[in-house]
Amino acid sequence: MLAQLVLFDGFDPLDVVAPYEVLAASGVMTVELVSAEGEREVPSGVGALSLRATARLEPQRADLVVVPGAAGTPEDGIANIPAVFEKALATNLSPLLREACQRPGLTVATVCGGSLLLAAAGLITGRHATTHHLGLRALAESGAHVVAARVVDDGDLVTGGAVTSGLDVALHLLEREVGPKVAHSVERLFDYERRGVVWRDRGPEPVLPA
Structure with a gap:
């Protein structure tokens, strides 16, 4: 199974390194750092x-594509992030991400603001998704169905909340795609316990408000 983790100018390194280490530690995934160029x-x-x-991002070759968010500067906080996304989507990254989202059998996962990057490209309208809590309003305004959860599994789209959710996203993907034994062994290796329930659009509606 091939996982490609996308890099673009201004990406948040923790969004990349955490899932990279988890997926690579499984021993059953080939993991690549890729860019549009x-x-x-x-x-x-x-x-x-x-x-x-x-390597180059190749949706026709990958089984899993992981998209990180961008890092805010100490001076501007998150205010500069839309400009980082705009610059990234002005490259060949935009059609490659569209190809990834449209290819049957490929799962696209995001960490933190990665879902906002997909939203800016118009790729997750009508999909259930989450992002960093500071970006939930922007995600809703993009047309996504926002869920305030640590990890949201919407089938071939899996999204994570804030920066450290990359660990939870990757462990969930390992459990889903490879199996709970491998996911548990990696969880123990990193001495990390996943946080929260993975939200899926199934089961009865809750009696209490979400």
């Missing part, structure tokens, strides 16, 4: 930190 050094939104993409 192919192999290159990609600057993050955190100081001088960068990661190297070793």
